[in-house]
Amino acid sequence: MDSKKTMPVLIFAVVLVALQVATSLSGRDYYLTQLTMSLYTCLLISGLCLVMGYAGQLSLGHAGFFAIGGYTSATLTTLNLTSALEGGNGLVVLLAKLGLLVSGTSLFGEELLYVQPWLAFVLAIVITTVVAFLVGIPVLKLKGHYLAMATLGFGIIIYRVVLAVEIFGEADGISDVPGFTLLPGLTINGEMDNRVINYYIAAGVLFLGVLLLQNLIYSRVGRALRAIHGAEDAANAMGINTSRYKLYTFVISAIFAAVAGVMMTHYNGGIAPADAGVMKSVRYVAIVAIGGMASLWGALSMGAVLTFLSLRGMFGSYDDAVFGVILITIMLFAPHGILQLPFWRKFKKSAKDE
Amino acid sequence: MALLEVTQLSKRFGGLHAVNDVSFTVQEGTIKAVIGPNGAGKTTLFNLISGTLAANEGMVEFRGQAIHGLKPFQIARAGMARTFQNIKMFPGMTALENVMVGLHPRSVAGFWAGMLNLPSTWTEEKRIKEQAMDLLALLEIEQFAHVEAASLAFGQQRAVEFARALASEPRLLLLDEPAAGLNIYETAEVARLITKIQGRGITVLLVEHDMSLVMDISDEIVVLSFGERIAEGTPREIQNNKDVIQIYLGE
Known part of the structure; x- marks a missing residue:
């Protein structure tokens, strides 16, 4: 392995640990909640960065994939199957026999029986994959920014669906989503005394995701993706199946968004229609743009900082406006992201010369 | 035939x-x-x-x-490989990387292998790199291997494009x-390279x-x-x- 690939990954791991240590030393443990949520957002951002920066496609529907993941898991794990089991529903009985149901008690002492979160997770990923293929196959055969339009429409549809369908809680969304026990002792939930563990679960998931993407970028496929982004005709003439590569990249990033959606929903204990909103998608695009489209690390750092500030309420009621302004400003003054501004380039160059 | x-x-x-x-x-x-x-x-x-x-x-x-x-x-x-009238180098890539893209049809590592960084991809990447270097040497431009292709002189870019097209063994x-x-x-140099390519069958x-x-x-x-x-x-x-x-x- 050469240091160009491993150094950023090592630094990334150190930063993730340092953040937790810093909050603990400064007595600001309560920051961990927003940090954890920021890390899940970063998981989505990293996938979007692959689509935008490396395959050169714009997706305005990633909040939709986040919502598919979150809502699927939330719906399945909050549906009380106690009476269905007693009523002898075949599917429910089968799931119970296979040990795929979990029992618990609600806040009011009511007996609960719901789908094992792992099963819900797998289903969420399967549904997301199918939907991403259905959206991507017709669109990615075309050249240009058709994906932006198609995904915008897709995002709006998802938003309207979760707002209108009763089982998705309509405008209220779904609450009281139980924790997601990954392994014994490792449960994703929002409990106070579980805060540090949850931070490290999020950090671990993000680290793993970024590692996969980093590997991909430096592989034969990554080289082909950069070629497609640079000169699509030429890449096709080199024997690269450009539409298939763009499609797979899009599907992978949709899966990243759905994983983030599932985990964030279990962490927050719920999900609401606003999480599926198109403004959320625009925000994600703005974050990737400010980090520099083809810069995974730029997108990740910007994703963490901006999401954290937003969650801490720093932007007040101008939250969405702030990201809109960021997007316009970046496009006008730093189309390659702020890490490519002359100041930083000079800084990086002098660091290299020493 | x-x-x-x-x-x-x-x-x-x-x-x-x-x-x-x-x-x-x-x-x-x-x-x-x-x-x-x-x-x-x-x-x-x-x-x-x-x-x-x-x-x-x-x-x-x-x-x-x-x-x-x-x-x-x-x-x-x-x-069947081709070149373009307005040379289409892949921007931001070195001459070597451009030729490595040309080797795409003669290599197999896919999305999974790439993401998991499987050992099989290491040997393949090594082979791709060596073959790309050989092609640059064939076109007599191996000294520009690590220079960004789009920044080379036009004649040299042409040679990189030839190497890239030849990479698929057309x-x-x-x-x-x-x-x-x-x-x-x-132009005379390009003519010489074309006859050299013909000489390889x-x-x-x-x-x-x-x-x-x-x-x-x-x-x-x-x-x-x-x-x-x-x-x-x-x-x-x-x-x-x-x-x-x-x-x-x-x-």
């Missing part, structure tokens, strides 16, 4: 017959040139053969297989105006404006005018063809 056989190929853009009922063959191991005045339909013909454009009528057979209707990447995988190489934008010294079909290049290296020439084939023959026959002289020099 001819390596490439073009039969009654036609392409219309609205009312314009860009390529009209053109037929010719390319024999294995030869260099064949397509010439003609501006707007004669040469580049359109090229795009039809390489799959960038779809023909309205006619057939293209390559190694005995019909290839019209296939996508460019499928035609590339069938053993049977037929399509060169779209290889001397475009080059001075006479660079690769058949070449080129579109060209530069007559000195065409006459020097071609075994056979097809002349197009307003989308139609008006002559075909050896360079000497073409030079003495009355119709050809007329379209190039006027009455």
Whole structure:
């Protein structure tokens, strides 16, 4: 392995640990909640960065994939199957026999029986994959920014669906989503005394995701993706199946968004229609743009900082406006992201010369 | 059997017959040139053969297989590589990386192998790198391997493009105006490289404006005018063809 690939990954791991240590030393443990949520957002951002920066496609529907993941898991794990089991529903009985149901008690002492979160997770990923293929196959055969339009429409549809369908809680969304026990002792939930563990679960998931993407970028496929982004005709003439590569990249990033959606929903204990909103998608695009489209690390750092500030309420009621302004400003003054501004380039160059 | 056989190929853009009922063959191991005045339909013909454009009528057979209707990447995988008139280097990539992209059809690592960084990909990457270096050496530009390709001189970019096209080990190489934008010294250099490529048993079909290049290296020439084939023959026959002289020099 050469240091160009491993150094950023090592630094990334150190930063993730340092953040937790810093909050603990400064007595600001309560920051961990927003940090954890920021890390899940970063998981989505990293996938979007692959689509935008490396395959050169714009997706305005990633909040939709986040919502598919979150809502699927939330719906399945909050549906009380106690009476269905007693009523002898075949599917429910089968799931119970296979040990795929979990029992618990609600806040009011009511007996609960719901789908094992792992099963819900797998289903969420399967549904997301199918939907991403259905959206991507017709669109990615075309050249240009058709994906932006198609995904915008897709995002709006998802938003309207979760707002209108009763089982998705309509405008209220779904609450009281139980924790997601990954392994014994490792449960994703929002409990106070579980805060540090949850931070490290999020950090671990993000680290793993970024590692996969980093590997991909430096592989034969990554080289082909950069070629497609640079000169699509030429890449096709080199024997690269450009539409298939763009499609797979899009599907992978949709899966990243759905994983983030599932985990964030279990962490927050719920999900609401606003999480599926198109403004959320625009925000994600703005974050990737400010980090520099083809810069995974730029997108990740910007994703963490901006999401954290937003969650801490720093932007007040101008939250969405702030990201809109960021997007316009970046496009006008730093189309390659702020890490490519002359100041930083000079800084990086002098660091290299020493 | 001819390596490439073009039969009654036609392409219309609205009312314009860009390529009209053109037929010719390319024999294995030869260099064949397509010439003609501006707007004669040469580049359109090229795009039809390489799959960038779809023909309205006619057939293209390559190694005995019909290839019209296939996508460019499928035609590339069938053993036909091409270069572009306005050299299309992949931006931000070194000369070496450009050629490594050219080796795509001869390597297999996919999304999973890439994401998991499987050991099988390490040996493949090593092989791709070595083969790309060999190709740069063949085209005598190995000293520019780690320079960003788009920043090289035009003549050197041409050589990188040749290396990139050769990387897929094609049977037929399509060169779209290889001397475009080059001075006479660079053109002579390109001519030498093309004969060197032919010497490796690769058949070449080129579109060209530069007559000195065409006459020097071609075994056979097809002349197009307003989308139609008006002559075909050896360079000497073409030079003495009355119709050809007329379209190039006027009455």
